[in-house]
Amino acid sequence: MAIKERKEREKQDMRNLIIESATQLFLKQGYDKTSIRSIAEDIEYSPATIYLYFKDKDEIFYVIHENAFALLEKVFRKHDPIQDPFEKLTAICKSYVEFALQNPDYYDLMFIMRAPLSQIACEDTWKEGDSAFEYLLRTISACVDEKKIKPGDKFVLAMTVWSFGHGLVSLYVRGRFGVMKMSEEIISEMMDHAVDLFLSNLKT
Incomplete structure (x- = not known):
């Protein structure tokens, strides 16, 4: 070498x-x-x-964020072959939940831990984070265009879907379901059903 x-x-x-x-x-x-x-x-x-x-720990945290979001988008990209946008949206939402269940520490760093994101503001673009969200936004846009879900502002719809998923998995990551004496299997089944119920209300 x-x-x-x-x-x-x-x-x-x-x-x-x-x-x-x-x-x-x-x-x-x-x-x-x-x-x-x-x-x-x-x-x-x-x-x-x-x-x-x-240069500082902010930059280190930024790199960790980038790596985590790159991993999340890789999970999303597995659904590229799905042609029906609503089926793809469902797959994305469920894989988001699965990602959190399998990577709770990463999810905590990405979305929950209180830490400054000043390094992101210093960058021209937030490549990996933006790319993961854009994947969701494109899928939502296709759903609206093909009348698979109720019409509305596409960005707001994407943020609504993400916020629902984030709220659901945050309860898990922070151990809030534990006080309800639910097994991991029941929690997983409950979250899967919750995603189906939420998305069914978006359908036309």
Whole structure:
């Protein structure tokens, strides 16, 4: 392996190590209590080393966000072959719930944890986050155009659908269904039925 290629691989390995450490620390002790120094101590490097790769912890959090949303869009993209837009919308909503059930920590970082999104404001575009939402918006638009759901502002409809899914899975991620003594199987079935019931009310 050429020296240049080896150095690039080592650089990427270090970035990944920092991101993995920061992710776990954000989840364990929260954004505010996590510092560059605590990340450095966790990976047994100096804070100066981390600053070679990221300007601050906001940028690290932004990269974690980007990775998580890229993973979510990949889940959505599995439904590309579905031709009927309402069937695709149903599949998207259910896969969103499934994503949260399978990746509760990631979902917490993406949508629930209180943390500044100042780095997103500094970027020209929020590529992965926008792309995931655009996938939902395009599907909603197709549903409206083909009269599969009741007419309305497409953006508002997309936000309404996302907000419903977010509210549902947030209750799960934060353990609110636990007080109801529901098993994981019953919770999964209940959420699946809730999605069907919600979308049925949108149909024409």
